[in-house]
Each structure stands twice: as C-alpha cells, then as structure tokens.
Amino acid sequence: MFGKNQTTVSEFLLLGFQNLHSFKILLFILFLITYIMTLSSNLLIITLVSTSHQLHSPMYFFLAHLSLTDILLTTVIVPNMLRLIWVEGCTMSVFGCISQFHFFACSVITQCLLLTVMSYDRYVAICHPLRYTTIMDFKLRLQLVIWSWLIGFLVALLLILQISQLQFCVPNVIDHFFCDLAPLLKHSCSDTSFLEIEGFVLSIIVDFLPFAFIIATYVCIFHTILRIPSTTGRQKAFSTCSSHITVVFTYYGSLITIYVVPSIYQPFNINNVLSLLYTVVTPFFNPIIYSLRNQEIGAALRKRFQDNNSFLA
Incomplete structure (x- = not known):
C-alpha cells in the first residue's frame, strides 16, 4: 500500500452532521447559544475566583483553571463546527486540521490532569482537614496547575510533531465535526502503526490512570465520610464532592469509551455523540454543576451584583 503512487491532499472536507440536514437551523442556534453561555459562565467563574476574597481557596483556584480549559476546548471546536453546520x-x-487537534489535545489532557488534582484536593480536605492549609499551600497549588498545563502541552506537541510528518491521501473526507486523531490517521497514506500504538498508550496514561487515581481517592474519601458521626457533617462532606464526581464520570466516561476502547466497537456516529458530550455539553454544564449548590460562589456573585448596583447608584 505505502509503495504505491497516491494523490496527496492539502485539505480535508469535514462532513459534520449532514445526516441531520433537516435540523440545520435548530442545531446552529442550539450550539451557538450553548457556546455563548459556556463562554459567559466560565468567564464569570474565572472573574469571581480572581476578584473575590472568599474564593481564594485551593478548590476555587483549580476550578478557575478548569474553566479556562473549558473555554479553550469549546473555542477550538465550536466556532468551526457552527460554520460546518451552516454551510x-x-x-x-x-495545517489547520493538525493545529486544531493540537489545541484540542492540549486542553483535553490538561483538563484530565486538573480533575485529578481536584480529587486530590478533596481527599486532603476531607481525610486530612487539620493539615489541609499546610499541604495545599500556594506553592503546591501553583506547581500542580503549571505541571498540568505543561504536560498537556508537551504530550499534544509530541503527537503533533509526528502527525505533521505524515502524508494524507484521497479520499480526504472526514465524517466528523472536528479533526480528531483517529480520522487523521485513517486518512494517512503513511505507516501509522507506531502512532496508533503511541496514541493508545498515551490514552491509557492520561485517561485511565488519572481516572483510577480519582476512584482511589474517592474510596478513601467515602470511607472517611462514613465515619463522621453527625448526619449534617456527612451531608456537607458529600455535597463538596458531588459536583466533582458528576463532572468526572461524564467526562472520563466519554473519553475512555472513545480513546481506550478499541475503535472497531465505535462507529463514527457514536463517536460524534460522545465527542459532543465532552467538547460541548460538559464545558457548558461544568459551571452550572459547580455553582448550583455552592453557597460561596452564590454569595460572591450576589456581592458582585450589590457592588455594581451601589456603584451605579
């Protein structure tokens, strides 16, 4: 196959949601509103955490960076997806396809690591409350966030440097709404066996191992919570973890299904749905999930509105 003359291509045709042609306008409006609300809510969380004194705890520091990855992820995917739906x-x-995958992979990997860091933060807060402020000091928080972003960038760069050496041949039609790793490798006329193995191994490392660590921390957390004598104390401890657990299982569930489960069990229409789950739906719901039952974020938001009203008055 690789020794034959083949026509190389300089661009790809992304099909997106052509089987939903009848719902074109509805999908465009739905995803546009979702994107605007995702940007607004995540920017609001970043602003509140940055300016509100009561939100300067480690948990909210990590939450602000999680919101930043949500903004990066949706901005890399959704605007072009809207264009794709409309036309x-x-x-x-x-080059554009490879660049999109780079920023997509960087944001996804960083988000996986940040969710892992947040589970460790909850573990220390509940299992070692007396040492929490000592362990989770600003230096450690900063190091954890920097390493999360750095690892995400470097792993994505490693993949991109190898993908950029591939040749892509006709047919150049990608039945997806963005440039993911599997479609890129599928449309390459170079030998991609090493990249496929590397992609699978990296998926295990950045998806499954962090998820396993999160499960282990929550086993310890639940064991500690069940030993709390008061019902009120147990409910309060559970409430501080419920938001994070919801996001983790939604996000990691779709990632592991796509990138760790063998591709022969994943038709592209199923991949499209699962990809929408963590590229559009999860970034939209993250701020809602984390702030809906969070009294501190609610108090900070009310204070901000009161300050603004006082200023205007």
Missing part, C-alpha cells in the same frame, strides 16, 4: 460541510487545510 453543510466545510474544508480545512491539513
């Missing part, structure tokens, strides 16, 4: 399929250069 019913669009072309993207090979």
Whole structure:
C-alpha cells in the first residue's frame, strides 16, 4: 500500500452532521447559544475566583483553571463546527486540521490532569482537614496547575510533531465535526502503526490512570465520610464532592469509551455523540454543576451584583 503512487491532499472536507440536514437551523442556534453561555459562565467563574476574597481557596483556584480549559476546548471546536453546520460541510487545510487537534489535545489532557488534582484536593480536605492549609499551600497549588498545563502541552506537541510528518491521501473526507486523531490517521497514506500504538498508550496514561487515581481517592474519601458521626457533617462532606464526581464520570466516561476502547466497537456516529458530550455539553454544564449548590460562589456573585448596583447608584 505505502509503495504505491497516491494523490496527496492539502485539505480535508469535514462532513459534520449532514445526516441531520433537516435540523440545520435548530442545531446552529442550539450550539451557538450553548457556546455563548459556556463562554459567559466560565468567564464569570474565572472573574469571581480572581476578584473575590472568599474564593481564594485551593478548590476555587483549580476550578478557575478548569474553566479556562473549558473555554479553550469549546473555542477550538465550536466556532468551526457552527460554520460546518451552516454551510453543510466545510474544508480545512491539513495545517489547520493538525493545529486544531493540537489545541484540542492540549486542553483535553490538561483538563484530565486538573480533575485529578481536584480529587486530590478533596481527599486532603476531607481525610486530612487539620493539615489541609499546610499541604495545599500556594506553592503546591501553583506547581500542580503549571505541571498540568505543561504536560498537556508537551504530550499534544509530541503527537503533533509526528502527525505533521505524515502524508494524507484521497479520499480526504472526514465524517466528523472536528479533526480528531483517529480520522487523521485513517486518512494517512503513511505507516501509522507506531502512532496508533503511541496514541493508545498515551490514552491509557492520561485517561485511565488519572481516572483510577480519582476512584482511589474517592474510596478513601467515602470511607472517611462514613465515619463522621453527625448526619449534617456527612451531608456537607458529600455535597463538596458531588459536583466533582458528576463532572468526572461524564467526562472520563466519554473519553475512555472513545480513546481506550478499541475503535472497531465505535462507529463514527457514536463517536460524534460522545465527542459532543465532552467538547460541548460538559464545558457548558461544568459551571452550572459547580455553582448550583455552592453557597460561596452564590454569595460572591450576589456581592458582585450589590457592588455594581451601589456603584451605579
């Protein structure tokens, strides 16, 4: 196969949701509103955490960076997806496609690591409350966040450097709404066996191992919570973890299904739905999930509105 003359391509045609042609306008409006609300709510959380004294705890520091990855992830995917829906399929250069995958992979990997860091933060807060402020000092918080972003960038860069060496041949049609790893490798006329193995191994490392660590921390957390004598204390401890657990299982569930489960069990229409789950739905619901039952964020938001009203008055 690799020794034959084949026509190389300089751009890809992304099909997106052509099988939902009848719902084109509805999908466009729905995803546009979702994108605007995702940006607004995540920017609001970043602003509140940055400016509100009562939100300067480690948990909210990590939450602000999680919101930043949500903004990066949706901005990399959704604007081009809206164009794709409106024109019913669009072309993207090979360079643009690879660049999109780089920023996508960087944000996804960083978010996986930040969710892992947040589980460790909850573990220390509940299992070692007397040492919490000592352990989770600003230096450790900063190091954990920097390493999360750095690892995400470097792992994505490692993949991109190898993908950029591939040749892509006709047919150049990608039945997806963004440039993911599997479609790129599928449309390459170079030998991709090493990249496929590397991608699978990296998926295990950045998806499954952090997820296993989160499960282990929550086993310890639940064991500690069940030993709390008061019902009120147990409910309060559970409430501080419920938001994080909801996000983790939604996010990691779709990632592991796509990138760790063998691709022969994943038709592209199923991949599209699962990809929407963690590229559009999860970033939209993250701020809602984390702030809906959070009294401190609610108090900070009310104070901000009161300050603004006082200033205008």
